[in-house]
Amino acid sequence: MSDKGFKYSILASGSTGNSFYLETAQKRILVDAGLTGKKITSLLAEIDRKPEDLDAILVTHEHSDHIKGVGVLARKYNLDVYANENTWKIMDERNMIGKLDVAQKHVFERGKTLTFGDVDIESFGVSHDAIDPQFYRFMKDDKSFVMLTDTGYVSDRMAGLIENADGYLIESNHDIEILRSGAYPWSLKQRILSDKGHLSNEDGAQTMIRTIGNRTKKIYLGHLSKENNIKELAHMTMENNLAKADFGVGTEMKVFDTSPDQALPLTNI
Structure with a gap:
């Protein structure tokens, strides 16, 4: 693909499950995986992509329609998972995504900007009945896309x-x-x-x-x-x-x- 800008697909959005895909020349990212690993794999196939090509999953918050498939995919394909500290704490305490290797778990705090390869990702807090929910703005080459639900x-x-x-x-x-x-x-x-x-x-x-x-x-x-x-x-x-x-x-x-x-x-x- 061209080095300019990025590509994205809303794989699923609704009360039953949510997942968003974004790719740049350097990175392939999922935001949330709120359906089964099998369903996410078939949704990726609809856009001719595979879970083994992903680099990371970003988590917005711990509700099951956003994290149902996170653990399964992360373990199967050795993916890095990013969430803020409070969200990690509750997911771990309640065993919501199962066990992950420590090296796969990364903290992405609310209100911070993470440079992930060739894309900048800004997190911002939202008002929702989760422990510490956050959504994201993706920025590259003077282009940006914002996710804001929940x-x-x-x-x-x-x-x-x-x-x-x-x-x-x-x-x-x-x-x-x-x-x-x-x-x-x-x-x-x-x-x-x-x-x-x-x-x-x-x-x-x-x-x-x-x-x-x-x-x-x-x-x-x-x-x-x-x-x-x-x-x-x-x-x-x-x-x-x-x-x-x-x-x-x-x-x-x-x-x-x-x-x-x-x-x-x-x-x-």
């Missing part, structure tokens, strides 16, 4: 950290009315709607209005709930809000859907 709200500070990226994976977890009238127990509804829960379709759209800039070309809607959302509704909410705010959707900028079980094509940025 947060109950977006502070001004967070919005400032992620502004004007070329591409975003942004949470559109639920439609508030569908969630409120749905079958979930009230305690779970409260958790999802709280500041430590998930962004609604409307929240995700408002976050994008606050953060996108003239560089932004691609917005991917992520972590949709199977029970509390409809893909078309999430898409329409994002496009309508952006259009109302005078962003040229469909011309300079496009909105894309993601899938919980099908990899999106490998894309250059």
